[in-house]
Amino acid sequence: MPPNVETAKLAILNTADEALFEKTAAEVATQLGPFIDSGDIVADVGCGIGRIVGKVASACREIWAIDVSEEMLTFAADRLRGLGNVKYAPSEGTRVPSVPDANVDFVYSVLVLQHLEREDCFLLLRDMHRFTRPDGRGYFTFPNLLTHEGLAMFLRRIDRGEIGHAARARSYTPQEVERLLPTAGWEILDRLDDERDIVVSCRRV
Secondary structure, three states: OOOOHHHHHHHHHOOOOHHHHHHHHHHHHHHHHHHOOOOOEEEEEOOOOOOOHHHHHHHOOEEEEEEOOHHHHHHHHHHOOOOOOEEEEEOEOOEOOOOOOOOEEEEEEOOOHHHOOHHHHHHHHHHHHHHEEEEEEEEEEEEEOOOHHHHHHHHHHHHOOOOOOOOOOOOEOHHHHHHHHHHOOEEEEEEOOOOOEEEEEEEEO
């Protein structure tokens, strides 16, 4: 586990530069903004030290900060201690038992699902389905093997000997994402892909 906030930043975004850390968080929050209403309950799955939560909290009624690492949640609570509408929830493997059924209006997971084995990713998508209300919304990202940058990232992992690393990024094809999400209960509404990632906007059905 990362022993301090600086190494936590490196684990999350490969940089400890605070300005860049905040800039990229603001960019993601801007992308999420159109999906969030002021009365919504939101969930950030894989929140880390609260990089994006801190930018999104002011736009919603309440936000769940969810992470598998208790240490990351402790760092997040310290960074976000001035925000009264943030609730912290540890995940237990692929489940988040402290978030009630049909509780969340909008759930997002950015640069997180890629670090899980496909089967575990699918189980977590199912649990997010559980705690999102019917017709609630989702926003998920997956590395795209079929883009130039996505393939380059895939090859870098191989060349660095990271094949067996438990937290390595797993690449997907659009066809895989379009098959797995509906099977987990998510209707894909739009594809918002960039040069590296498959980015999907979904509805919980």
